[in-house]
Amino acid sequence: MADSPNCDLKSLSPLQLFERVTEQGEKVRALKAGKAPKDEIDAAVRMLLSLKLSYKATTGQDYQAGLPPKDLVLINNGTNKEEDEDFVDPWTVQTSNAKGVDYAKLIVRFGSSKIDTDLINRIERATGQKPHRFLRRGIFFSHRDMDQILDAYENKKSFYLYTGRGPSSQAMHVGHLIQFIFAKWLQEVFDVPLVIQLTDDEKYLWKDLTTEKAYEYARENAKDIIACGFDINKTFIFSDLDYLGTSTGFYKNIVKVQKHVTFNQVKGIFGFTDSDCIGKISFPAIQAAPSFSSSFPQIFNGKENIQCLIPCAIDQDPYFRMTRDVAPRIGQPKPALLHSVFFPALQGAQTKMSASDPNSSIFLTDTPKQIKTKINKHAFSGGRDTIEEHRKYGGNCDVDVSFMYLTFFLEDDDRLEQLKQAYTSGELLTGELKKVLIETLQPLIAAHQERRKQVTDEVVKQFMTPRKLAFEF
Ligand code: TRP
Numbered sequence: 001m002a003d004s005p006n007c008d009l010k011s012l013s014p015l016q017l018f019e020r021v022t023e024q025g026e027k028v029r030a031l032k033a034g035k036a037p038k039d040e041i042d043a044a045v046r047m048l049l050s051l052k053l054s055y056k057a058t059t060g061q062d063y064q065a066g067l068p069p070k071d072l073v074l075i076n077n078g079t080n081k082e083e084d085e086d087f088v089d090p091w092t093v094q095t096s097n098a099k100g101v102d103y104a105k106l107i108v109r110f111g112s113s114k115i116d117t118d119l120i121n122r123i124e125r126a127t128g129q130k131p132h133r134f135l136r137r138g139i140f141f142s143h144r145d146m147d148q149i150l151d152a153y154e155n156k157k158s159f160y161l162y163t164g165r166g167p168s169s170q171a172m173h174v175g176h177l178i179q180f181i182f183a184k185w186l187q188e189v190f191d192v193p194l195v196i197q198l199t200d201d202e203k204y205l206w207k208d209l210t211t212e213k214a215y216e217y218a219r220e221n222a223k224d225i226i227a228c229g230f231d232i233n234k235t236f237i238f239s240d241l242d243y244l245g246t247s248t249g250f251y252k253n254i255v256k257v258q259k260h261v262t263f264n265q266v267k268g269i270f271g272f273t274d275s276d277c278i279g280k281i282s283f284p285a286i287q288a289a290p291s292f293s294s295s296f297p298q299i300f301n302g303k304e305n306i307q308c309l310i311p312c313a314i315d316q317d318p319y320f321r322m323t324r325d326v327a328p329r330i331g332q333p334k335p336a337l338l339h340s341v342f343f344p345a346l347q348g349a350q351t352k353m354s355a356s357d358p359n360s361s362i363f364l365t366d367t368p369k370q371i372k373t374k375i376n377k378h379a380f381s382g383g384r385d386t387i388e389e390h391r392k393y394g395g396n397c398d399v400d401v402s403f404m405y406l407t408f409f410l411e412d413d414d415r416l417e418q419l420k421q422a423y424t425s426g427e428l429l430t431g432e433l434k435k436v437l438i439e440t441l442q443p444l445i446a447a448h449q450e451r452r453k454q455v456t457d458e459v460v461k462q463f464m465t466p467r468k469l470a471f472e473f
Contacts, residue, residue: 014059021055021063024048025271032091035208038357049087049094066267066274089271090315093342098380098399100349103141103314103341110317112142112339119146126150127189134182134340137407142314144324145336149309153190158471159307160299161186162290162335164197165225167217168207172224173361174441175343177448178408180228182311182340187234193299193469194235196225197290201240205279215241222460224364227452230463233470236299237463240286246466249302250295256330257285261322269318287316288323291335298466301473308335313342344404348380364449368442375402375434375441383423383430394426395433402430402437409440 012020028044055063086095086102095101107114115138120131123146134140149159163183165176187194198221200214209217218239225237244250263281266272272281289295293306300306310320317339324334342349345360359378362371382400384390397403397420410416419436422428 012058014055017051017055017058018063021048021051022065022273024051025065026273026275029273029276033208045092045094049085052087053085064268065271066264088315090318093315095350098348098350100344101342106314107142110142110314110321112144112317112337113146115141115143115146115338119143122147122150126153129189132182132185133411133413134178134185134408136413138341139178139408140182140311140338140340142339143337144320145334146309146338149307149336152307157307158192158473159190159309159336160192160293161190161194162197162308162310163194163312164199164287164290165221166199166202166206167214167221168203168209169356170217170220171358171363171365172221173363174405174409174445175361176224177228177364178340178343179311179313180225180230182338184228184230186309186311186338187231192234193471194230195290195296195299196235196237197287198222198237198239199283199287201244201279201286202283204241205277205283211241215239219457219460219464222463223452223455224448226455226459226463227448229451231470232459232463235463236296236466236469237460238466239464242464243466244286247295247297249297250289253289253292253295253330253332254285257288257323257326258282260326260329261285265322269322284319284322287319288326291320291323291327292330292332294332296466299469299471299473301468303473304331305333306473307333309338310335311338312340314339315342343408344401346374346378346380346401348401349399349404362441362445364445364452366445368446371441371445372438375438376431379405379434379437381430381434383433384426387429390429391426395423395428395430397423400430400433402434405437406433406440409444410436 024044024047028041028048031041031044052063086097086106087093088101088106093101104114115135120135123135124131152159161183163179183194186192198218200211200218203209203217204211204214218241222237244254261284266281266284270284291308291310292304293300293308294302294304312320317337320335320337327334346362347360359374362374366374380399380401382396382398382403384393384395400423403420403423406416406419419428419433423433
């Protein structure tokens with residue numbers, strides 16, 4: 001790791017180490033808030049990461065902000081495990097491995113369950129539909145209580161879907177579509193209501209935005225979401241800034257969650273510190289509330305106990321671990337979850353894509369030419385340095401971003417397998433693989449742009465109006 005902390009860390013006491021981690025956390029937040037250059041932030045995050053690892057190596061415990069070390073177990077036996085540890089929370093995803101985050105380990109650390117073949121087969125039996133490619137290919141790889149959703153569904157008990165987006169800017173990229181493409185598929189095969197939360201309040205609290213701007217982004221993002229093809233009779237999209245003030249059901253659930261989570265708990269889960277504004281500290285309750293059907297009395301006829309299923313990227317899990325912990329204490333069912341992997345940046349699977357770096361991703365507004373140039377210029381290649389070497393030794397699909405993108409977007413399993421074989425054997429060159437990706441994404445983005453054009457302000461307004469949907473409860 002580039003900026004591993006000095007060896008003198010070894011001589012620090014657990015409490016001193018704890019203070020160093022806390023200080024570094026504050027520094028990262030200050031840099032982010034002050035919009036410092038990306039490499040400066042990255043370096044500070046890496047430093048934070050290694051400090052946390054040293055803390056864990058010394059104390060045997062995960063660092064929890066606000067909870068100083070106690071009951072020390074010294075497990076530091078001199079082995080250095082830093083290289084194979086990943087860091088994942090709602091704001092930072094960091095790994096040193098070019099293949100990306102180790103998801104099998106994340107399942108163990110987060111205590112969720114693997115989506116295995118048995119579960120996929122069960123979804124197929126219950127719905128009578130071929131499992132979506134995101135399930136077939138392990139893109140949605142982890143879950144909580146999906147078997148309960150299927151039990152209920154098989155007994156003719158309905159449920160609803162909840163997902164969301166933080167509208168931090170006007171620009172959405174292809175990675176943002178994953179959870180919506182999947183939510184649409186789930187909605188279709190199970191025929192259930194879907195609610196989509198746009199956390200404009202969250203983005204106001206975390207970014208340098210006015211409430212007006214955040215709300216505007218929410219409405220702009222809603223257009224891209226609607227363009228995924230959601231059924232207006234089965235889908236409710238809401239902005240927090242808007243809906244919170246109009247729904248008594250929603251706000252009641254927020255205060256119930258707020259009453260049952262302490263400051264110490266959110267510090268532990270989210271790393272908040274004493275100097276974070278109280279808006280941030282109470283925000284997790286707002287992301288939790290849509291997990292309860294009573295937040296939408298108009299859809300569920302006031303019913304409290306309709307079970308919720310949340311498809312989301314794994315970095316959102318901390319919010320829902322908290323929600324699931326609170327649910328029984330406020331007499332509500334725990335939401336079930338389906339977790340996806342992260343969509344890799346063009347530059348490689350080490351990080352999530354960033355909406356603030358135009359070259360890190362393919363945007364929904366990119367022209368065919370921009371798509372081509374970006375992929376040719378920036379997509380990290382698992383190919384060899386020269387054609388001769390490539391032919392001789394073959395390419396590496398595990399780190400090749402063009403191949404990874406194809407696993408997300410190319411529907412045909414046989415074709416994908418052929419490409420994999422040909423690339424691995426050296427028969428197919430990087431340029432040729434990139435061409436397949438370009439030809440896959442160009443029509444997909446063009447079709448999205450075409451559908452988005454049809455989404456008028458009036459359509460957005462309809463999707464965002466609290467109303468009964470086409471379901472009886
Ligand atoms: N916090 C999420 C983000 O920043 C947005 C969000 C709200 C969300 N509710 C959700 C994402 C439910 C997934 C599921 O993008």
